[in-house]
Amino acid sequence: MAATKEQVLASLAAVKSPEGVALTETGKLSDVVVSDGKVFFSITVDAAVVQRWEPVRKAAEAAVRAVPGVISAMVALTGERAAGAARAVAPPAPAPAGGHGHSHAPRGERPVQGPPGVAAIVAVASGKGGVGKSTTAINLALGLRDLGLKVGVLDADIYGPSVPKLLAIRGRPETLGGTRLKPMQGYGLTVMSIGFLVAEDTPMIWRGPMVMSALTQMLREVEWGTLDVMIVDMPPGTGDAQLTMAQQVPLAGAVIVSTPQDLALIDARRGVEMFKRVNVPVLGIIENMSYFICPKCGERSDIFSHGGAHHEAERLGVPFLGEVPLHMAIRETSDSGRPVVATDPDGPHAKIYREIAERVRDQLKLSGAGRAAPKIVIEA
Ligand SMILES: Nc1ncnc2c1ncn2[C@@H]1O[C@H](COP(=O)(O)OP(=O)(O)O)[C@@H](O)[C@H]1O
Ligand SMILES: [Mg+2]
Numbered sequence: 001m002a003a004t005k006e007q008v009l010a011s012l013a014a015v016k017s018p019e020g021v022a023l024t025e026t027g028k029l030s031d032v033v034v035s036d037g038k039v040f041f042s043i044t045v046d047a048a049v050v051q052r053w054e055p056v057r058k059a060a061e062a063a064v065r066a067v068p069g070v071i072s073a074m075v076a077l078t079g080e081r082a083a084g085a086a087r088a089v090a091p092p093a094p095a096p097a098g099g100h101g102h103s104h105a106p107r108g109e110r111p112v113q114g115p116p117g118v119a120a121i122v123a124v125a126s127g128k129g130g131v132g133k134s135t136t137a138i139n140l141a142l143g144l145r146d147l148g149l150k151v152g153v154l155d156a157d158i159y160g161p162s163v164p165k166l167l168a169i170r171g172r173p174e175t176l177g178g179t180r181l182k183p184m185q186g187y188g189l190t191v192m193s194i195g196f197l198v199a200e201d202t203p204m205i206w207r208g209p210m211v212m213s214a215l216t217q218m219l220r221e222v223e224w225g226t227l228d229v230m231i232v233d234m235p236p237g238t239g240d241a242q243l244t245m246a247q248q249v250p251l252a253g254a255v256i257v258s259t260p261q262d263l264a265l266i267d268a269r270r271g272v273e274m275f276k277r278v279n280v281p282v283l284g285i286i287e288n289m290s291y292f293i294c295p296k297c298g299e300r301s302d303i304f305s306h307g308g309a310h311h312e313a314e315r316l317g318v319p320f321l322g323e324v325p326l327h328m329a330i331r332e333t334s335d336s337g338r339p340v341v342a343t344d345p346d347g348p349h350a351k352i353y354r355e356i357a358e359r360v361r362d363q364l365k366l367s368g369a370g371r372a373a374p375k376i377v378i379e380a
Contacts, residue, residue: 076213127267143357161195168337
């Protein structure tokens with residue numbers, strides 16, 4: 001029998017705040033998500049009292065784990081600079097997937113520290129969904145791996161976590177010492193995804209604080225080990241959730257994926273602007289589904305008027321990283337969990353992704369200056 005939300009809330013009512021108030025009455029609990037025995041929520045408090053709340057977080061986790069039918073509990077403690085209560089009671093409306101953001105920046109939360117052993121965190125983002133962001137992120141990660149780098153992949157696409165499928169990784173991460181999670185491994189990549197923790201077909205409404213607590217946990221409570229680069233598959237779009245992430249995760253840079261169509265390019269432009277606004281260096285734009293090569297006759301056609309992203313990159317003054325064709329082999333390998341760079345390393349597509357990976361690596365070296373990002377120590 002799977003645990004119900006009511007059971008979980010009842011267990012939390014028995015947990016007391018430092019002031020002795022039932023946790024469920026403090027107004028500091030986010031929405032509690034219960035899915036297939038997996039429980040997920042955050043406690044948001046004033047940053048000044050975070051330390052005092054850590055025992056409460058632990059007690060909440062223990063209480064929830066003790067509920068029959070609960071397989072795992074992920075409880076994040078989030079510190080807010082301003083009074084956290086109001087925020088936790090009335091979380092901001094969820095940003096629609098692929099929606100367009102407002103220009104205000106989320107306030108009040110402290111930047112999340114990156115994992116200590118990770119030299120550079122790179123976001124792979126797109127202005128909208130379905131442009132091949134995840135496929136590009138995975139093959140880029142594998143391209144970087146082929147350059148001799150130790151690479152991690154963080155699937156932060158909470159609206160559609162697809163990395164487990166793209167890498168054909170099944171199962172659940174092991175816990176280490178009760179609270180820390182061991183990342184999964186696939187094709188030589190160290191991988192963590194919200195998809196390992198929440199059932200694939202569970203529709204979830206993510207609110208601002210939950211997005212950040214999920215991400216915080218995947219960054220801070222996973223044993224990433226030592227990595228040269230971590231590729232983050234971002235949620236599509238440029239809404240509040242994306243902006244919060246761009247702002248609070250110590251990104252060394254961002255890569256924007258776009259298709260060549262005008263409409264996708266408008267969204268890509270928003271993506272570039274979003275990262276610029278929060279002082280994350282844009283490492284460049286990749287044009288995906290750039291042109292079509294007929295698998296039968298080998299003839300090339302520019303279905304979506306190829307070259308748009310290259311032109312746009314020039315206009316925006318950001319590097320152009322390369323063109324990936326629209327090809328059946330990329331779709332088939334991607335959708336069956338056998339990414340083309342890993343399964344056909346000598347083929348033409350792997351070569352394209354490796355060249356893009358080289359440019360990303362080179363860009364990372366150049367754009368290390370800027371904001372307080374982790375120091376980049378990638379060996380050529
Ligand atoms: N270059 C490409 N050629 C052919 N199919 C592609 C290519 N890039 C992505 N796809 C396919 O397009 C679909 C969407 O790609 P995906 O990477 O999941 O996009 P996103 O993460 O942006 O939603 C998938 O079926 C994927 O296999
Ligand atoms: Mg995706």
